[in-house]
Amino acid sequence: MNMSKIVRSAAHLLFPAILVYGFYIVVHGHLTPGGGFQGGAVIATGFVLLYVAFSYQRLQEWFHLDSFKNAEALGLLLFIVTALVALGLGATFFYNWMANTGGLFGMPVPFGPNPGYLNTAGTIPIMNIAVGVEVLGAMSVILFYMLRGIKGGDE
Amino acid sequence: MYLNLPFIGAGLLVLIGIAIILMRKNLVKMIMGLSIVEAGVNLFLVASGYVDGGIPPIFTAAGDTVMVYPTVQAMTLTNIVIGIATTALLLSFVIIVYRRYGTADVDGMRRLRG
Amino acid sequence: MRKIVSVVVILVLAVGILVSTTMFDFGNPASGEMDTYMLANGQVQTGGNNIVTDVVFDYRGFDTLGEATVLFTAVLGVGLVFRRMRNKKEEEYEYE
Numbered sequence: 001m002n003m004s005k006i007v008r009s010a011a012h013l014l015f016p017a018i019l020v021y022g023f024y025i026v027v028h029g030h031l032t033p034g035g036g037f038q039g040g041a042v043i044a045t046g047f048v049l050l051y052v053a054f055s056y057q058r059l060q061e062w063f064h065l066d067s068f069k070n071a072e073a074l075g076l077l078l079f080i081v082t083a084l085v086a087l088g089l090g091a092t093f094f095y096n097w098m099a100n101t102g103g104l105f106g107m108p109v110p111f112g113p114n115p116g117y118l119n120t121a122g123t124i125p126i127m128n129i130a131v132g133v134e135v136l137g138a139m140s141v142i143l144f145y146m147l148r149g150i151k152g153g154d155e
Numbered sequence: 156m157y158l159n160l161p162f163i164g165a166g167l168l169v170l171i172g173i174a175i176i177l178m179r180k181n182l183v184k185m186i187m188g189l190s191i192v193e194a195g196v197n198l199f200l201v202a203s204g205y206v207d208g209g210i211p212p213i214f215t216a217a218g219d220t221v222m223v224y225p226t227v228q229a230m231t232l233t234n235i236v237i238g239i240a241t242t243a244l245l246l247s248f249v250i251i252v253y254r255r256y257g258t259a260d261v262d263g264m265r266r267l268r269g
Numbered sequence: 270m271r272k273i274v275s276v277v278v279i280l281v282l283a284v285g286i287l288v289s290t291t292m293f294d295f296g297n298p299a300s301g302e303m304d305t306y307m308l309a310n311g312q313v314q315t316g317g318n319n320i321v322t323d324v325v326f327d328y329r330g331f332d333t334l335g336e337a338t339v340l341f342t343a344v345l346g347v348g349l350v351f352r353r354m355r356n357k358k359e360e361e362y363e364y365e
Contacts (some may be wrong), residue, residue, distance in 0.1 A: 029318035031215055035325065037236060060294035072344065076337055083330065094330035101314045109316050113217045127326050127333075134337060138344050142243050149250060149351035159295035166286040173282060177275040204304075207296040212320040214312055222320070224304040229325045233336045242344035247350045 003053055011053035018046035026132035027125065031116030036128040040135025047140050056147055065144050072137025078130040082123055098122035161202035168195030180251050182259045186242065193238040200231045 002008070025032075026039030051059055085094035099122030100108045107119045118125075168191055174186030204227035212222040249259065256264045311323045325333055 030319050030322050032319065033211070033213065033321075035232075035319075035322050037232060059359070072341070076341060079334070079337060083334070094327075094334075096315055096327050097309075099314070109312060109318075111313055113214050114318070116215045116318050121315060121323075122327075124315065124317050124322060124326050128322075131333070131337065135340070138340050141344050142347050145347050145351045146247065146250075149247075159290065159293050159334045162290040162293050162295060163287070170279070170283055170286055170322075174279050177279065178272075202295065203293070204298060206294060206298070214318040214320070222308055223323050224298065224301050225307060225320045226304055228321050229329060229332075232321075232325060233332055236336050237339055240339050243343050244346050247347050251350060253292060 002055070007053050011049055015046050015050060018049065019043060022046065023130075026128055028116075028118070029128040030121040030124045031118070036131030037135055039128075041139065043132070043136045044139035044143075048143065051143070051147070063140075064134040065141070068137045068140040068144065070137075071090065072134050072141060075130045075132070075134030075137060079127060079134070082126055086123075094124045096124070098126075158228045161205075162200065165199035165202065167195060168192070168198065180261045182252070182261065184246050186249070189245070190238070190242060193234070197231050197234055197238075200227050200234065 008093065022043035022045075023037045024039075025034040025042060026036060029039070046117035047063075050062075053132055083094045086097045087093050089095075098104065098106050099120075100106060105119060105122055105125055107117060109117070109120050172188045172190075172192035172195060175191065176185050179185060179188070204224040206221055206223055209221050210217060212225045213224040253259050254262065258264070307324060307328060308320060311320045311328075312318065313329045315323045317323050317327075
């Protein structure tokens with residue numbers, strides 16, 4: 001027993017738009033309100049929309065549980081490695097070793113209001129992307145485990 | 156008296172949440188009450204950093220006025236994520252208890268049965 | 270008996286909370302030396318326009334590490350509760 005055709009077509013159309021919107025919130029975390037945690041929650045909402053419009057069997061055909069587990073572990077690992085590199089370069093733990101240097105994400109910024117430049121703020125965009133991937137993986141894994149535990153309890 | 160209205164609102168939310176936990180016997184309703192208490196605490200944290208006539212602390216499109224304090228907003232961000240983790244674990248425990256005892260009522264699981 | 274005790278507790282808490290909210294001052298908080306330092310130097314030292322993200326990921330990055338660990342531990346706990354038993358003979362979980 002399916003949902004109606006309008007609901008399924010709208011879910012097919014809205015899912016890429018939600019993904020792009022969530023990724024925009026994650027990457028522009030140092031210029032506008034947002035960041036890693038908020039953007040990851042928005043992207044996980046897209047997967048919940050797919051579960052509501054289609055059944056759980058279709059969702060199991062499209063996405064495997066192992067890919068979300070790997071994504072969550074990879075996000076946390078990238079976060080810790082970015083913080084440990086500063087310890088290897090001679091400064092303290094979590095030092096911003098990429099800000100104001102001129103390399104990747106290293107343009108210096110004068111004081112005062114300015115239209116935001118994406119090339120600034122050092123290790124903060126990298127940490128935003130790492131935390132966004134981790135929150136996306138965590139929310140999807142919790143959702144999949146609870147659905148599998150309710151439906152397939154005596155399988 | 157009504158100048159500190161956000162603090163009165165946060166206090167009312169905490170009070171209503173504690174009243175729900177004390178008065179109801181269903182487990183899922185108790186978890187809803189805990190969620191309302193956490194919402195009240197987050198409102199109290201954000202409202203305690205407000206400066207009169209302040210704008211959000213973002214330099215992208217700012218004027219020349221004073222800005223609100225940013226440290227309490229960072230604490231609220233962490234508190235929301237911790238609330239999610241607590242609620243997820245509590246709900247999965249409710250599923251296990253329902254599968255074992257057959258009921259989600261607190262009075263039906265009072266005695267320690269084997 | 271249980272309802273009388275809970276009603277008394279709620280009344281005492283109500284009086285306590287609603288009296289203590291009148292002692293706060295909405296609009297000028299207590300001394301914020303750390304916050305004025307972060308507002309004055311946050312943009313030049315880190316390079317980001319959003320001061321809240323600067324505080325979360327640069328000045329107080331260790332709290333964010335703890336928060337990511339809490340989220341990871343919650344997923345671990347949910348996965349432990351809903352695990353699959355290997356032998357198909359029993360349908361319930363063993364309580365020993």
